[in-house]
Amino acid sequence: MTLQEINKAYNRIVGSLDSKELKNAFDSLQALIAGSREYSFQDKLNELQDTYKYMLRYRIEGAKDPMQEQIYNNLQASTYELADSVKQKAVAVESPLSYYSRRRSLNIQPSLTYKQLHDQLFLEHEAGKHKESDAFNSLIFNKIWVSSFLKREEAEDIRGMLHDNALPFTTGSQIVSALMLGLQEAFDREKILLLFDAASHPNEEVKVRALISILITLYTYRKRTQLYPQIADRLAALAETPGFIKTIRTIILRFILARETEKITRKLQDEIIPEMLKLSPKLSKKINRRCFFPSFNSTEVAVTDIQFDCQLFLCHAIDLAQVLDTFAGGVRIKVHKPALRPQSSAANRYTTGPENKQTFGGGILDRRD
Numbered sequence: 001m002t003l004q005e006i007n008k009a010y011n012r013i014v015g016s017l018d019s020k021e022l023k024n025a026f027d028s029l030q031a032l033i034a035g036s037r038e039y040s041f042q043d044k045l046n047e048l049q050d051t052y053k054y055m056l057r058y059r060i061e062g063a064k065d066p067m068q069e070q071i072y073n074n075l076q077a078s079t080y081e082l083a084d085s086v087k088q089k090a091v092a093v094e095s096p097l098s099y100y101s102r103r104r105s106l107n108i109q110p111s112l113t114y115k116q117l118h119d120q121l122f123l124e125h126e127a128g129k130h131k132e133s134d135a136f137n138s139l140i141f142n143k144i145w146v147s148s149f150l151k152r153e154e155a156e157d158i159r160g161m162l163h164d165n166a167l168p169f170t171t172g173s174q175i176v177s178a179l180m181l182g183l184q185e186a187f188d189r190e191k192i193l194l195l196f197d198a199a200s201h202p203n204e205e206v207k208v209r210a211l212i213s214i215l216i217t218l219y220t221y222r223k224r225t226q227l228y229p230q231i232a233d234r235l236a237a238l239a240e241t242p243g244f245i246k247t248i249r250t251i252i253l254r255f256i257l258a259r260e261t262e263k264i265t266r267k268l269q270d271e272i273i274p275e276m277l278k279l280s281p282k283l284s285k286k287i288n289r290r291c292f293f294p295s296f297n298s299t300e301v302a303v304t305d306i307q308f309d310c311q312l313f314l315c316h317a318i319d320l321a322q323v324l325d326t327f328a329g330g331v332r333i334k335v336h337k338p339a340l341r342p343q344s345s346a347a348n349r350y351t352t353g354p355e356n357k358q359t360f361g362g363g364i365l366d367r368r369d
Contacts, residue, residue: 001032003094006032006036006091007091009035013028013083014083017080017083022052025079026048026079030045036090038086041086048079048082052075055075076227077228081187085149088148103146117139118157118161120136121171125168133168140161143178150190150194162198162201163201176198176210176213177209177213180195183213183220184216184220189230192214193234195217199211211251212251215248
C-alpha cells in the first residue's frame, strides 16, 4: 500500500469507530494489516474480534451484564489504539513528515533513557553550562515528541522532570510542547495525563501552555476521550481549581481571535486593498501594503498614521468597520449612514475629541482600553 492508501484506510477505521460501527472498523483494520503486511498485529485484532463476538452472543441470549458498557468502551478504545499502532508502523519507514524523519534520525543515535537525560540535564544546569543544557533540552523535546506510546515507567520519568524545581522552567515548557505535538500525531493516554500534571505546575507559563495543549487535544480527539474515565476524572478535578473557568474562557477567546485574524487578513488582501487601489491610483504610491498586515495587537489598532482620501474612505467605511469590529477587546468602529456624506472640511475628516474618540467622515471610532 502507498502512504496515501494507508492514510485513507486509517481514516476509514477512525470514521467507523467514531460512528460506533465496530464491525466495519474491524473489516477496514483487517484490510490495512493485510495491505501494509504488518501481520504482527493480527493476533491482537483476532482477540478484539473474539471479544466482540462473545459480547454480541450474550446480548442476543438476553444475558444482563452490568459491565457490558464498560467492556464495549474498552473494546472501542483498544481498536483505536491498534489502528494507531498499525498506521504508525506502516508509514514509519517511508513517510516524509518531519515527525517520522526525526524519529528515524533519533533511532540511529545512542539511546538514552528519560532518567539518564534528566540526570545529565541537572548536572549541566548546576554547572552553569548553558550550551550543553540547551542541547539536552532539545534532545528531551525530540525524544518525547517522536516517541511511540509511552510506557508507565517512561511517563513516571517524564513526570519527574516536570516536577523537578531545580531545572529551569523552560524544560517544563518544552516537555509540554513536545507532548502536545506528539498527541497531534497519535493519541496516547499517558501523554495527556502528563499534560494534566503540567496544568498544576507552579510556573504560570508551563501551566497555561499545558491548559492550551489539553484543550487542543480534547478537541482533536473529542470522539475518543470519553472512552477513558481517568481523563474525565482528571478534568473534573482540574475544574475545581480557582480561576480555571476564567482561564479556559480566555484561551478559547484567543483561539477565536486567531481564526478571525486570518479572515480579516484575507478580506483586506483580496477585497478591500485591491478595490481601494483601483479607485485611486494615486493612493498606491502612498500606501505601503505591509502596514496593513502586521501582527495585530488585539488591544489596539493604530490608524492615526494612515491618511485616506475622504471619498475613498467613505466608500469603504462600512467594510473597514466590519473588519475592525471583529477584534474583541480591540477597536470598535460605528459607522452611521449620515456619515456617508462627504465633509466640506478636511479637519472634519480626522478629529480627536476629549473623550478619546476619533471621527472619520462622521463615523465614530471608540477606543476600548
